[in-house]
Amino acid sequence: MNQTIHWTEHGQSMQAMWGGDSRHPAPTQIQTISQISAEQALQHMRQNIALLWRGDYHQGKQLLAAIKKRVHSKARTHNDFHKHRLQQAQHSRLFQQLLIEIQPDGQISNNRAPNVAGAITDVYGSPNHTNLLLPLHLLLGYIGAHEWHKTGVSIPALNEQKIHVPYGVFSPVRGEYLQLVAEAQLPEPCHSAWDIGTGSGVLAAILAQRGIAHITATDNNPRAIACAQANIQRLGLTGQIHIQHTSLFPEGRADLIICNPPWLPAKPSSDIETALYDPAHQMLQSFLSQALNHLNSNGQVWLIMSDIAEHLGLRSSEALPQWIQSAGLKVIHKTDIQPTHPKAHQHHHPLANARNREITSLWQLSAQ
Template structure:
């Protein structure tokens, strides 16, 4: 249930639901403005007063850009991962306190406002019948995500076919680990496979392209389930792949279980970050505890894992090997690659010292 916020405007009391994809608390106060300097805006925002922007849409974007520039210019680079995450969260809270009022039918009343109906429908589904408040920063993210959703991400491991990912679902931009999955030798006579935490469905699609006859992809995120089903259907693999709204493993057993779990043991700040952050590696531990007993004879568990957590000091270097052994699993093979994404190359990135050393591995595990 979205919280309802109230404010005074022109001597009248107004109220509307507040929507935000972040996990920040709603603002304590709201002040409607049509013109304000970035300095004045920041002064109010630092007091946890949200600004309901009534002015020109593009001027609102300029105000948000000015706020971001001032906040970042006064912030020193974080010395470690936890401080970096805290700084990110603090910045996100500030940037999300410049609001727009979305009118019924996903319409904006601001001057020169673009048509945002398709972008908001991509996130929320059916159009709203009552107004709601939305951070401008979030709306810009929705618009960008909608364009990516339409365009799709080309995947070389799928012969260049595109995977289309809506907002709220992790995008397969890191193709290097997809290539590991596409080239690893399958267990002999593999007929059944599970893709756990399927997300966009890209791993299930790669397994289908490799000729596995019966594949089940599972995910507990409704947006991911819908996206995976759409991608599988679009790629022509519906006869081989079934996508289930299931948390972790489906019923039965499989010849191959594949999972790309969250790599970093930290608390997510938004729902979309659950694909990256998982406190205490909870999903990985649950999978290791359950998967060995669900493999058919001769079956394998494939894990795609980055060692970034080790370089950030979030996981001991020997932890994975110990966890595998504790679960009764042995390493049948191990292949790895270096990331090619832009962040790994940015020397000014606060976490460059770790990203520059990162490797991504495919662990092929078998019951002992």
């Protein structure tokens, strides 16, 4: 968020910081509006003319909803994952063309607009010192994420204690695999554990609850580090869990190394998708290839993976077992569970055929 956007409004030169998704270009043409039809708005947006909404805030939300409805109704249904992702990226870029201006104190001058200081601080880490120009659809996502952050997600495997997750950190809302981690037999002995790519810190917390005395949780995302630290402190587990900002492994060895990497080998099309997509399974393969070098004698590697990439034709069913074997590891136990999240049972989603067959597994591995 360091690019300044300029536009002219009522004959005056205006400027604000650009807060749109970094994977899409900032607008070069901006037109201010307070009333327009969805069809007219789309015509401008398809010509790369961004629309800065000055009308009633709730009418702006209605306009965005009408735009999305028109775009989605005309969208082609792609059973092919790559075509589906391309279309998603094109839609995301289009929706980024309807803007809202936010003042440094989180106020929005539009009629009936809420104060969004909390949501903005959640995303950017500190209050703005200048006006911010933001796509309305991103702002609505920030507001929704902020409410989830405040409310928290109840975790059955933590006796219904809550994990609080801000925007940009993977949330355990679909946490069927957490119970697998809570119930799987630990290696013997198991005095130390590492949670690689900890995100919210939920896996580290479950391992601490199981009595492991020394746990290191790592991540390379500063937002995830701050999130995990806050959750671990809130749960009273700072005596057992150390959070470390690093890529993959810390120094030394552990009795148990656990990782829940991104499940889909694709390029993220937005900043928030980096927890979901791992191009060419780079993180997964790096983790597997290095894990044995950090494992104590009789230690185990626990890998949490979904097979949805196989159902989408993005990974063969033989690939993961081959990578495990090539890393000098062997499977000692594998536990499967079916997803319980609502998307797994949708029948009209373009990728429903894969989602309906998805299985999530806990792979327990040891040295060959």
